[in-house]
Amino acid sequence: MLPETHLPKGMQGVIRCPTRANPPLLSVSWTRDGLPLELGKRPGWSARPDGSIVIATGNDDALGVYACTPYNSYGTAGESRPTRVLLKDPPAFTVRPKEEYFQEVGRELVIPCAADGDPPPTVTWLKV
Numbered sequence: 154m155l156p157e158t159h160l161p162k163g164m165q166g167v168i169r170c171p172t173r174a175n176p177p178l179l180s181v182s183w184t185r186d187g188l189p190l191e192l193g194k195r196p197g198w199s200a201r202p203d204g205s206i207v208i209a210t211g212n213d214d215a216l217g218v219y220a221c222t223p224y225n226s227y228g229t230a231g232e233s234r235p236t237r238v239l240l241k242d243p244p245a246f247t248v249r250p251k252e253e254y255f256q257e258v259g260r261e262l263v264i265p266c267a268a269d270g271d272p273p274p275t276v277t278w279l280k281v
Contacts, residue, residue, distance in 0.1 A: 154220070154233040159272075160211035161243040168238060170204040170221035178204060180224045184232070185217045211240055244270035 160166030170181050181204025183190040190206075192198045197209030204223055208215050215238055222232045248267040256262040268274045 154236045156234075156236060158219070158236045158238050159241045160208060160215055160238060162211050162240045164211055164243055166208045166211045166215070167201075168206040168208070168219055168236070170206075170223060170233065172204060172221075172223040174223060174225045176226045178223055178225055180204070182222045182224070184220050184222075187218075190219070213240070216240065241271055244268045244274035 154171060158168050160168075170183075172178055172181070181200070183192075183206060192200055192206065195214075199207050201207060204221060206219075218235045218237050220232050220235045222229050245268060246266070247269045248265045250264050250266045254262060254264060266276055266278075268276055
């Protein structure tokens, strides 16, 4: 488990429980700030089959120190190291491309795009 887990403010985030199990994983229990975490009492929170927690909207309610304990048919090897959940602002465009560009065939076309965030985002392109 990483010492810190960053969730995007106002967006869906995931707290992963890194496991390797043979026989396969059966369940994962979680603690938050040393107390059992009851996902059923938290609207918008759910567990994936791999034991990760999905939080629909990252907000102050998600802050805390988490640890997971994975189980298989043999039991468990114990609790993970803790991870502190922090909120980060999602990346934001500082220069947003226009919806449409026109250029003569054979001429260079430069389409600007830049974003800011912490950690600094990587900009990737996709031709639709």
